[in-house]
Amino acid sequence: MNKETIEPIKQKLDEKIKALNSSRVYKKVTPKGDLSWYVKWVASAFILVAVAARSVGTIPLIDLYFSLVGTLGWFWVGMLWHDRALTMLNGALATILLIGLFNFYFGI
16 A cells, blocks of 8 residues: 555544544444443343353353353344344354253253
């Protein structure tokens, strides 16, 4: 890239920063205070409890259930945000966790 190519990009960035009316370069893009904000934090708390249970190693059902609830929460957030990566990842994880629960209860 030469200087002639970089200059218009820099101008666009400067315009965007000026439009933010802030001295900060980066602003949050994710919503705050709406339904998705609460769901993502509750889902994250469930996943943290699941990982803590996994690290202890003696309570696998707590791990599976809390992971499933947290994963389904993040799946919902992905749907609310129209984020295909979150939706695909957490949909696949929920499926794997459900298979794990079926395996635990029914030996499938």
